[in-house]
Amino acid sequence: MSRITLCVDMDAFFASVEQKTKPYLKGKPIAVIGSAMHHMVHGSAKRTVITTASYEARAYGVKTGMNIYEGKKVCPQLILVIGDNEKYAYTCMELERIYLTFTPDVEVYSIDEAFLDITASYHLFGSPETVGMAIKKAVKDRFGITCTIGIGPNKLIAKLASDIQKPDGLKWIKPEDVRDTIEDLPIKELWGIGQKISAILGTMGIKTCGELGRIPLSVLRNRFGIIGIRLKAMGLGLDDSPVTREPEDAKSIGHSMTLPKDIWDRREIDAYLLRLSEMVGRRARKNGFIGKVISLVIRYPDFETFSKQKTLKDFTNDTHVIYLSAMDIINSIRLRDKIRLLGVSLSTLTRDPLQLSLFKESRRRKSLLQTMDRINDRYGDFTLTWGSYKIQEDNSGVISPAWRPSGVRCVNVK
DNA sequence: TCTGGGGTCCTAGGACCC
DNA sequence: TCTGGGGTCCTAGGACCC
Numbered sequence: 531m532s533r534i535t536l537c538v539d540m541d542a543f544f545a546s547v548e549q550k551t552k553p554y555l556k557g558k559p560i561a562v563i564g565s566a567m568h569h570m571v572h573g574s575a576k577r578t579v580i581t582t583a584s585y586e587a588r589a590y591g592v593k594t595g596m597n598i599y600e601g602k603k604v605c606p607q608l609i610l611v612i613g614d615n616e617k618y619a620y621t622c623m624e625l626e627r628i629y630l631t632f633t634p635d636v637e638v639y640s641i642d643e644a645f646l647d648i649t650a651s652y653h654l655f656g657s658p659e660t661v662g663m664a665i666k667k668a669v670k671d672r673f674g675i676t677c678t679i680g681i682g683p684n685k686l687i688a689k690l691a692s693d694i695q696k697p698d699g700l701k702w703i704k705p706e707d708v709r710d711t712i713e714d715l716p717i718k719e720l721w722g723i724g725q726k727i728s729a730i731l732g733t734m735g736i737k738t739c740g741e742l743g744r745i746p747l748s749v750l751r752n753r754f755g756i757i758g759i760r761l762k763a764m765g766l767g768l769d770d771s772p773v774t775r776e777p778e779d780a781k782s783i784g785h786s787m788t789l790p791k792d793i794w795d796r797r798e799i800d801a802y803l804l805r806l807s808e809m810v811g812r813r814a815r816k817n818g819f820i821g822k823v824i825s826l827v828i829r830y831p832d833f834e835t836f837s838k839q840k841t842l843k844d845f846t847n848d849t850h851v852i853y854l855s856a857m858d859i860i861n862s863i864r865l866r867d868k869i870r871l872l873g874v875s876l877s878t879l880t881r882d883p884l885q886l887s888l889f890k891e892s893r894r895r896k897s898l899l900q901t902m903d904r905i906n907d908r909y910g911d912f913t914l915t916w917g918s919y920k921i922q923e924d925n926s927g928v929i930s931p932a933w934r935p936s937g938v939r940c941v942n943v944k
Numbered sequence: 945t946c947t948g949g950g951g952t953c954c955t956a957g958g959a960c961c962c
Numbered sequence: 963t964c965t966g967g968g969g970t971c972c973t974a975g976g977a978c979c980c
Contacts, residue, residue, distance in 0.1 A: 563948090564948050564949080576945095577946090577947085577948080578947095578948060579947065579948050579949095580948095581948075581949095581980090594980090595947080595948085596947085597945075597946055597947050597948095598945085598946095599945040599946060599947095600945085600946075600947085602945090603945085639979090639980080640979080640980045641980075642980075643980075721978095721979080722978065722979080723978090724977065724978050724979085725977090725978095726976085726977060726978090727977075727978085755954080755955080756954075756955095757954080757977085780951085781951080781952065781953090782951075782952085783950095783951095784949090784950075784951080785949085785950085786948085786949060786950085787948085787949080788947095788948065788949085823972090823973095833947075836974080836975080837973095837974070837975080838973085838974080839972085839973065839974080840973095841971085841972065841973085871948090871949095873949085875951095939950075939951075941949085941950070
């Protein structure tokens with residue numbers, strides 16, 4: 531009763547889209563960097579990282595997560611391109627439409643990756659591989675970019691197959707081939723085993739998936755708790771997580787930003803807090819959520835990062851309530867240094883009952899918020915905002931990577 | 945020359961309640 | 963005399979992902 535799962539992973543997605551839409555970038559080493567305008571200082575982007583390097587750039591060792599100086603160091607002719615998230619989100623939505631012509635069971639896992647359960651539908655097209663080839667062709671025809679497709683009995687193996695075959699590949703790991711394929715595979719290669727866990731497993735003498743699969747369950751469970759159960763299964767190439775459409779309900783909505791420069795000044799800090807609170811509140815209102823917990827994230831120049839949260843008495847998505855809570859929290863902290871990054875988030879979300887409050891004051895406030903949102907929808911973020919909000923040198927709408935193209939997770943509030 | 949931003953899930957200790 | 967055992971909520975932090 532094995533399922534057939536397909537993983538579609540775009541090759542260097544952002545970079546490929548840029549190279550396709552800007553032909554002069556074709557064949558060149560390019561790196562797509564953070565799109566938020568606040569990274570712009572004196573006309574060039576600072577304090578950002580490379581989100582995607584083209585394959586030409588990867589040949590020089592340019593990697594995701596490098597800052598621009600590191601990238602330029604290993605590849606002096608590297609061309610930096612500021613990302614255009616709306617373009618990627620649009621492409622992602624169109625890609626989903628392509629996938630849906632092959633099966634209704636599509637999970638858009640991130641902006642450049644999707645899982646498809648084709649168990650029930652691949653017969654209509656021939657074999658799992660013909661489905662894979664047809665998707666690759668459709669993507670190429672429509673957008674001129676390549677992807678790699680992995681097929682397997684579950685998401686773990688499908689994902690592994692696509693990782694193995696990158697770029698522009700197609701690989702089917704059949705159930706009977708799973709064991710041999712992963713026997714000598716370093717555990718770090720598995721989706722879900724990161725730096726820490728692989729280091730711990732390493733100290734236990736476990737380096738490969740084969741070894742992991744042979745460790746008694748009790749040993750892993752004692753060491754890792756509930757994760758240990760999952761690890762054992764992963765070592766055996768098993769994964770029973772289903773392909774699921776995007777859940778309707780988000781758990782949290784947050785925004786954070788590395789500031790153009792480190793700041794001490796409370797007025798400046800407050801201005802950013804208001805701005806972040808507004809982004810959070812607006813996204814919550816837009817998607818019909820209210821939340822009960824406000825968290826503030828702070829990063830110091832030395833990169834120490836911590837968060838402090840506060841549970842409210844009532845659910846809210848009111849910018850001003852979020853803002854006041856964020857200020858409450860920061861007032862309770864003795865700042866030891868300047869601030870490099872600020873973040874505000876709203877969690878313990880639930881659906882806004884969308885009914886008008888019985889209290890007149892609250893009703894007026896709600897309609898004010900709606901009016902402001904409408905104006906901002908029409909004329910752009912921060913056209914209309916609260917009195918004390920004003921930040922020099924950085925007055926742009928922050929657009930951060932939208933890892934999902936639609937719904938709550940679409941960060942490009944519009 | 946430094947090091948983004950969006951999430952999810954899990955843990956563990958303390959408060960508080962019955 | 964000395965110390966239960968459930969449960970939930972709250973908070974901070976850390977693992978993972980793209």
